[in-house]
Amino acid sequence: MPTIYRILIAALILLTTAASAAADDWRVVKATNQARYTVDRTNWLDLSPGDLVPNRAWVSTGPRGRVQLARGVESITFHPNTLASIATDGFLSRKTEVVQQVGSLDLEIEKRSQPHTTVQTPYLAAVVKGTIFHVTVGKSKASVSVDRGLVQVTSFASGQQSNLGPRQSATVDSKAGMTVRGQATKPGITSVTPSLAKVPVVGTTKIAGAVEASEAKNKSSAAGKDKGSSASSDGNSANGKGSGSSNASGNSGGNGKSGGNGNGNSGGNGKGSSGKSDNNSGGSGNGNSGGNGNGNSGKGDSGKGDKNSGGNGNGKGKDK
Structure with a gap:
């Protein structure tokens, strides 16, 4: 094969790979000053509108943090005190896995013929073909609610599964198992083989410190203000500068x-x-x-x- 053809084929492969990689990247649409990401689980960088979030990066929001990511017609919104990562694999058949350890996510996923996006939490997994849905993870339970499309929810510990449609929801408690609700009709629950979760509960891994540190900083700041106000009040009282009147x-x-x-x-x-x-x-x-x-x-x-x-x-x- 002539050298020129080899060069052209190599260039074509590189361009295709680069285009595929670019398509897998999530871009920041909106972000507050308490939105950060890490690729090594140690060093955290601030997110700003227009930034690209690397594949498999962890994204964290503080008590007042919020960030919206977009990729083509898809979007994922992180609410305050949320910690999750997004990984995309595959060349011809792209599949995305969201690992959500704590907090709330709003997801709008492109509709396809086969399931292609999964949300993993410490208590349940949600598999979708294309839909708009919401996932919330707490310290002892997780829940999924669907606006559009179909989401299959599986409870790991209790071995339960349910297919959720529009205006239906499921909650998985670490002790009580799965409960379902529906505004028009209630979804059914089937039994499956119990399994182990891929995602640890928040607080058991080093990566969870991102959210916890933000919460601790917020509480510390509030406590400092209260203490300062109390000290000021005591100081004024000691100097005979009290306010108001009392008959005590x-x-x-x-x-x-x-x-x-x-x-x-x-x-x-x-x-x-x-x-x-x-x-x-x-x-x-x-x-x-x-x-x-x-x-x-x-x-x-x-x-x-x-x-x-x-x-x-x-x-x-x-x-x-």
């Missing part, structure tokens, strides 16, 4: 010499101590939240007293 009673607990009396009135909210104040012949001591302490006849301590959040405190000194 408190104790000034003052100790005074020579019949000294300490009285404090609080108009604020907060908890703090009236502090130590030495009063000589009518000196004054500052209490909590704008309270006033007065001592009479000699040297007295307004005392260490805690007033409760806007309470009225009265204390009587003891003579020595």
Whole structure:
């Protein structure tokens, strides 16, 4: 065979392979700043509209994350706190497997004569020819609901199977097995051989840390804000800057010499101590939240007293 023909055949094969690879790639249509992907399960990269997601990559969304992927007429939307990967194999007969460990996916799959897309979860597998359906995976169960087309759902542990049509759904619980529902007609359930799931439950693999880390960061941020607000409130109360009014009673607990009396009135909210104040012949001591302490006849301590959040405190000194 002449060299020129060999070169042309090689070039044709390369172009066909490249076109096939491009057709297998999912492109980002929409994405928030909490959408990321990884190809090595360690290093995570942010996703932006227009990016190509490599085959077999894991995609993760945070508590406020969302991303929509498209490939031709097909699309997959990741809702918040979702972790899944998409793998496509085959040359002439392309098959796609979605491995969904946790979260919610909306899928629109191209219709073909033979089943070509499978969604694997820790509790069930969904096989489709072409349809619009939704899959949600939690810590102990998973569910599938169908808008259009036909989806075959199989429960691994309980050995149950059901074919879902439009407006029908199935839920597989790790303990209770499969339950089905339908708005018009209820789908049937048949028995199959129990099997093991390909996908581990979330939290049992390193890859699951992507979603868990986002959740922990979100909770930590919220806790920090609450703690800061609480600290600010306590600080204002200690400085006598309480707000509002209250009739809760408190104790000034003052100790005074020579019949000294300490009285404090609080108009604020907060908890703090009236502090130590030495009063000589009518000196004054500052209490909590704008309270006033007065001592009479000699040297007295307004005392260490805690007033409760806007309470009225009265204390009587003891003579020595």
